[in-house]
Amino acid sequence: MNRPESSANGTQLCAVCRAKASQNCGGCGGIAYCTKEHQKQHWSIHKTQCKPYKVVYDEKFGRCMVACKNIKPGEIIFREKAIMTGPKQGCLPCCLTCYTSLENVEEASLFRCPGCNFPFCQEKCAKSSEHLSAECLILSRAKSHVTIDDMSKFHPIYLCILPLRCLLLKTTQPQLFQAFSELEHHNALRRQTEMWDVYQVNVVEFLRTMCGVQFSEEEIHSACGALDINSYEVRLFGHNNREALGVFTLASMMSHNCVSNTHHVIDANYQMTVRASVAIKEGEQIFASYTLPLEGTIVRRSVLRQSKLFECHCLRCSDPTECSSFLSALRCPKCPTGAVLPLRPLEEKDTPWQCSQCPYQLTAAIVNRIINKIKEKFEAIGPNDVEKFEEFLKRYAPLLHPNHYLFTGARQSLSQLYGRDERYILNTLTMDQLERKVSICQQLMAVADIVEPGLTRIRGVTLYEMHAPMLLMARKIFEAGHCTPTEFKEKVETVRSILSEATKILSLEDPSSSEGAMGRAAVQSLCQIQRWILTM
Numbered sequence: 001m002n003r004p005e006s007s008a009n010g011t012q013l014c015a016v017c018r019a020k021a022s023q024n025c026g027g028c029g030g031i032a033y034c035t036k037e038h039q040k041q042h043w044s045i046h047k048t049q050c051k052p053y054k055v056v057y058d059e060k061f062g063r064c065m066v067a068c069k070n071i072k073p074g075e076i077i078f079r080e081k082a083i084m085t086g087p088k089q090g091c092l093p094c095c096l097t098c099y100t101s102l103e104n105v106e107e108a109s110l111f112r113c114p115g116c117n118f119p120f121c122q123e124k125c126a127k128s129s130e131h132l133s134a135e136c137l138i139l140s141r142a143k144s145h146v147t148i149d150d151m152s153k154f155h156p157i158y159l160c161i162l163p164l165r166c167l168l169l170k171t172t173q174p175q176l177f178q179a180f181s182e183l184e185h186h187n188a189l190r191r192q193t194e195m196w197d198v199y200q201v202n203v204v205e206f207l208r209t210m211c212g213v214q215f216s217e218e219e220i221h222s223a224c225g226a227l228d229i230n231s232y233e234v235r236l237f238g239h240n241n242r243e244a245l246g247v248f249t250l251a252s253m254m255s256h257n258c259v260s261n262t263h264h265v266i267d268a269n270y271q272m273t274v275r276a277s278v279a280i281k282e283g284e285q286i287f288a289s290y291t292l293p294l295e296g297t298i299v300r301r302s303v304l305r306q307s308k309l310f311e312c313h314c315l316r317c318s319d320p321t322e323c324s325s326f327l328s329a330l331r332c333p334k335c336p337t338g339a340v341l342p343l344r345p346l347e348e349k350d351t352p353w354q355c356s357q358c359p360y361q362l363t364a365a366i367v368n369r370i371i372n373k374i375k376e377k378f379e380a381i382g383p384n385d386v387e388k389f390e391e392f393l394k395r396y397a398p399l400l401h402p403n404h405y406l407f408t409g410a411r412q413s414l415s416q417l418y419g420r421d422e423r424y425i426l427n428t429l430t431m432d433q434l435e436r437k438v439s440i441c442q443q444l445m446a447v448a449d450i451v452e453p454g455l456t457r458i459r460g461v462t463l464y465e466m467h468a469p470m471l472l473m474a475r476k477i478f479e480a481g482h483c484t485p486t487e488f489k490e491k492v493e494t495v496r497s498i499l500s501e502a503t504k505i506l507s508l509e510d511p512s513s514s515e516g517a518m519g520r521a522a523v524q525s526l527c528q529i530q531r532w533i534l535t536m
């Protein structure tokens with residue numbers, strides 16, 4: 001923890017006049033003042049140093065971020081602009097400037113850069129300084145060897161773009177390059193992986209041989225590694241389907257935890273805002289989640305092992321029940337309430353799975369086979385197929401725990417489809433369907449509150465999804481004469497408080513995102529409900 005300057009007898013001293021100081025900076029607690037006036041006067045100097053975190057080194061995690069004061073839920077921990085962005089690895093051809101997918105764009109509607117012949121969504125993007133001043137000239141040297149003509153097929157040249165852009169910072173912005181080159185690349189470990197060979201052929205050899213870059217093999221591999229280990233996915237909004245990767249050197253210092261304590265939003269200017277999603281105590285680590293929190297332990301640990309090259313031993317991974325979320329549990333066929341759980345969850349290949357209530361056991365191999373089969377069925381369901389999701393939940397109920405991640409995934413889809421799909425428009429839903437939507441949201445939130453607790457996107461969205469069916473149900477019940485005006489008002493008050501929490505959470509999202517739009521709709525509905533309550 002940063003400590004304010006103090007005298008020999010331990011009295012805190014004012015950072016301006018060195019008089020006895022009693023007011024600590026509310027931001028970092030690491031500096032003190034004798035009066036509010038001196039604090040205000042000093043802010044122009046202190047604001048660049050006032051941080052609620054510090055980056056420290058830890059044997060197990062490497063560099064990591066630790067809170068240097070108590071941080072409240074919703075409080076901003078830091079903001080940071082991406083030092084570089086680029087297409088995602090493995091993406092289909094996309095515009096190199098705005099990242100619009102070109103998948104369904106006809107050749108005649110594309111704009112080819114006259115320099116490098118890369119396809120862009122429009123002339124303006126091809127002429128952007130980001131492209132012209134960075135990779136265009138280098139890519140143009142390989143122009144006669146590269147044809148990107150099938151927009152529905154992955155082209156390996158897209159693997160080169162972001163590493164090349166980062167490497168070019170070496171001459172254009174040496175300070176940013178220095179920060180980039182300090183990121184973990186795990187070259188020694190990556191050398192043993194298949195990805196190393198993929199990069200060797202498609203990035204290292206391509207850039208050195210075809211494009212004639214002067215970077216060494218090691219430098220190029222380090223850039224590829226730093227990007228694999230550290231880059232963040234950026235969701236971009238608007239009318240086109242856009243996704244990219246961003247390099248955030250400070251955010252890269254957050255270690256992973258399968259129950260993270262932060263929430264981040266990246267806006268259209270590639271600025272990331274990281275907030276505490278729950279209270280973080282001074283001295284605690286500040287975590288991000290590198291995986292999807294609603295996946296089960298075997299999937300999360302495998303993603304982390306393969307993409308980030310470490311074994312996760314967090315509390316959730318080490319707990320057979322995943323902190324009582326039961327996201328990986330099976331149902332016991334021998335007893336009514338037993339959950340079949342891995343006895344040693346960190347040894348996923350060898351651990352026996354045992355019922356929590358009786359001696360029933362399965363081997364890891366059998367569990368794996370069962371889950372893979374059910375997963376295949378789940379993945380075959382079309383994204384809008386309400387009936388198939390419902391059938392899936394019924395059919396596998398005897399095999400999987402009600403909270404299993406495949407069921408939770410089905411509920412996540414259903415929570416959105418009821419009320420939105422054209423065959424299930426909200427006003428046309430029956431009472432049973434409205435109840436179903438609410439209960440799906442409640443089940444989803446019960447699990448999400450354990451593995452993604454606090455002020456998180458999933459909580460905001462699910463609360464918003466719940467409010468309208470609850471209101472419609474209250475109305476129907478009242479109009480049918482099944483509740484008194486007082487009971488009706490109480491039901492509407494409950495909806496108001498759900499919506500009020502949803503607006504608070506969704507107001508933290510980027511205004512241009514779908515959740516941002518949902519937040520604005522939530523504010524409008526909240527105003528209407530408040531006005532309505534006043535007339536009751």
Ligand SMILES: C[S@@+](CC[C@H](N)C(=O)[O-])C[C@H]1O[C@@H](n2cnc3c(N)ncnc32)[C@H](O)[C@@H]1O
Nearest residue numbers: 060061062063184229230252253255256308310
């Ligand atoms: C994005 S970097 C985080 C910063 C990194 N520790 C450093 O010193 O540059 C990700 C890497 O940090 C380490 N790491 C992050 N979370 C971890 C965890 N929960 N357990 C072990 N290692 C972790 C792994 O080496 C991982 O590949």
